[in-house]
Amino acid sequence: MITQYEIVLPRFRRGFHPITGIVEDKIGDLPEKGLLNLFLRHTSAALTINENADPDVPVDMNYALNNIVPENDPGYRHTLEGPDDMPAHVKSSLLSVSVTIPVVRGRLGLGTWQGIFLCEFRNSGGSRKITATLYQ
Amino acid sequence: MITQYEIVLPRFRRGFHPITGIVEDKIGDLPEKGLLNLFLRHTSAALTINENADPDVPVDMNYALNNIVPENDPGYRHTLEGPDDMPAHVKSSLLSVSVTIPVVRGRLGLGTWQGIFLCEFRNSGGSRKITATLYQ
Amino acid sequence: MITQYEIVLPRFRRGFHPITGIVEDKIGDLPEKGLLNLFLRHTSAALTINENADPDVPVDMNYALNNIVPENDPGYRHTLEGPDDMPAHVKSSLLSVSVTIPVVRGRLGLGTWQGIFLCEFRNSGGSRKITATLYQ
Numbered sequence: 177m178i179t180q181y182e183i184v185l186p187r188f189r190r191g192f193h194p195i196t197g198i199v200e201d202k203i204g205d206l207p208e209k210g211l212l213n214l215f216l217r218h219t220s221a222a223l224t225i226n227e228n229a230d231p232d233v234p235v236d237m238n239y240a241l242n243n244i245v246p247e248n249d250p251g252y253r254h255t256l257e258g259p260d261d262m263p264a265h266v267k268s269s270l271l272s273v274s275v276t277i278p279v280v281r282g283r284l285g286l287g288t289w290q291g292i293f294l295c296e297f298r299n300s301g302g303s304r305k306i307t308a309t310l311y312q
Numbered sequence: 313m314i315t316q317y318e319i320v321l322p323r324f325r326r327g328f329h330p331i332t333g334i335v336e337d338k339i340g341d342l343p344e345k346g347l348l349n350l351f352l353r354h355t356s357a358a359l360t361i362n363e364n365a366d367p368d369v370p371v372d373m374n375y376a377l378n379n380i381v382p383e384n385d386p387g388y389r390h391t392l393e394g395p396d397d398m399p400a401h402v403k404s405s406l407l408s409v410s411v412t413i414p415v416v417r418g419r420l421g422l423g424t425w426q427g428i429f430l431c432e433f434r435n436s437g438g439s440r441k442i443t444a445t446l447y448q
Numbered sequence: 449m450i451t452q453y454e455i456v457l458p459r460f461r462r463g464f465h466p467i468t469g470i471v472e473d474k475i476g477d478l479p480e481k482g483l484l485n486l487f488l489r490h491t492s493a494a495l496t497i498n499e500n501a502d503p504d505v506p507v508d509m510n511y512a513l514n515n516i517v518p519e520n521d522p523g524y525r526h527t528l529e530g531p532d533d534m535p536a537h538v539k540s541s542l543l544s545v546s547v548t549i550p551v552v553r554g555r556l557g558l559g560t561w562q563g564i565f566l567c568e569f570r571n572s573g574g575s576r577k578i579t580a581t582l583y584q
């Protein structure tokens with residue numbers, strides 16, 4: 177059985193933002209076992225699973241990604257939408273827009289320290305939408 | 313219900329190449345809802361979802377990946393197949409060979425600006441093969 | 449039909465370690481067709497698919513990731529668990545903790561040169577756990 181949900185996220189500032197609670201609230205009761213795919217329908221943001229305990233981790237994640245994909249590289253051609261745009265596309269492919277999470281005993285099968293993050297790579301990215309597909 | 317397809321891509325030169333149309337043509341009619349997994353059976357190429365509108369974006373993606381994973385690093389041991397080979401393996405893991413895309417109302421549930429890309433990291437990579445698995 | 453398995457990996461040292469055999473042994477007989485999702489329940493390690501033939505490749509992969517995400521960056525805040533910790537979180541998101549592999553004709557549908565790797569990014573990471581979910 178397949179169920180699909182559209183999750184409309186609030187507008188986030190540039191950075192990594194925990195969204196596990198938003199996802200769980202939207203989907204509600206989960207089956208005993210299954211798989212949940214989250215697919216972000218955007219090209220300058222990403223979804224990732226990472227440490228959900230220390231709020232310094234998402235800050236450092238954003239910092240690290242900014243170092244790996246610097247802005248204002250003179251080699252870029254796609255510059256019309258600003259210096260944060262093309263690096264945002266690169267980061268989106270590095271982290272990816274699609275994550276698949278097991279459902280185990282009626283809950284998301286995340287590890288103790290894991291949470292789901294929306295990674296917003298634009299300075300003014302607007303609201304982002306996720307298609308959630310649940311298989312049971 | 314599960315259906316599988318083998319998609320044989322044309323030989324692409326090094327770079328990012330849109331293949332959404334090739335994938336859609338191969339699979340044909342899509343169900344009302346489901347999930348499509350694309351799995352690339354190679355280790356020096358990748359699949360990614362990114363901006364499908366401005367043809368400068370895939371050019372800049374290739375440029376950015378070449379900067380993140382430079383060739384001719386004297387620290388590499390696996391160099392027998394040429395300077396583009398080991399960086400190609402690194403890029404393949406960074407972007408990944410497996411993407412899962414929702415099927416929504418009979419179509420691939422991609423966002424307005426999203427397309428599927430084959431990322432060819434070898435100078436002469438040959439034809440690449442994808443196993444497509446459709447769940448409905 | 450959905451079947452789930454917990455795979456407890458042996459404790460690996462920092463680096464990339466082939467685990468295809470461990471995964472196959474745990475799951476046993478595979479269906480004619482299906483999808484296998486592997487989800488690593490940790491935030492400083494990752495799963496990836498890459499070259500399984502030359503043992504120099506995993507060594508070079510580890511080397512390349514260490515270059516892309518250097519330790520001891522003075523910009524990091526999350527440093528209490530040691531200099532290898534925050535870079536491990538970054539690498540975990542870059543490579544991801546969730547991979548989906550097709551099952552084709554009763555076998556994992558990997559390409560000739562592909563294998564599954566546990567990427568251990570901590571110096572002393574401990575035993576890692578994977579939730580394997582098989583759809584058929």
